[in-house]
Amino acid sequence: MKSIEYSLVLSKRKTIAIIVKPDQTVEVRAPKRVSKKEVESFLQLKQSWVLAKLGEFSSRPEAHEPKYQEGETHYFLGEPHCIVDTTDALQNIDTDQASIPLRSIKDATSDQIEKRFDRWYRKEALALFIERHDYWREQMAHLSLPDSYVTIRKMKRRWGSCTSRGKITFSTALAKYPLTCIDAVVVHELCHLLEFSHNQRFYQFMSHVYPGWKAYDKQLQTLSWQY
Secondary structure (H helix, E strand, O other), X not given: OOOOOOEEEEEOOOOOXXXXXXXXXXXXXXXXXXXXXXXXXXXXXXXXXXXXXXXXXXXXXXXXXXXXXXXXXXXXXXXXXXXXXXXXXXXXXXXXXOEEEEOOOOXXXXXXXXXXXXXXXXHHXXXXXXXXXXXXXXXXXXXXXXXXXXXXXXXOOOOEEEOOOOEEEEEHHHHHOOHHHHHHHHXXXXXXXXXXXXXXXXXXXXXXXXXXXXXXHHHHHXXXXXX
8 A cells, every 4th residue: 555644533423524635645544543544554544546536636727816906817707908007197007918907096005906806806796696697597598597686705615505585695706717607607596597417307407598508617616626
């Protein structure tokens, strides 16, 4: 067995589980009564899977870590945008470079710039999601969708959600990605107005409305590792 370094977490759980993290660390979670020999045996049994996951994470592109200062790059609609200060004159912006125009940031702290950036991003993201929501509702008019409306908020583990009352919420971070990926999420949430479970009927609606959704879902996952 190839040696796999891991950290062991003992708790009241009933089974052994292996967690391979994006930073390429391995965590084994096990019941308190389990011996180290049993843990090692379980790791040996799952060795191929663990090594495959470690290889997958090691091959991922280096994550983009944005900073909040003039000239820094952030992504919007899948394209890099540069933070620029528009206090003096808008004509100073290089029109060949997509930009995020913010005012009075030359002497601002990183935290202050981040707050101004967040206000800009939320405004642009909300307008974008409303436009795509309305566009796809028109494309799905033949399905007689119930009423729905759009809200946004920061979400760590989801791109979007939909309630039985038609409230569709999108993660502000979704605006970073290409429009095809955004549309896959928008259609996904609109299809939940017709079927709330992720069952065969739901995926039939998805494939009917947006045939390429599987490829764009995969692209979104891949890009999320990068930015």
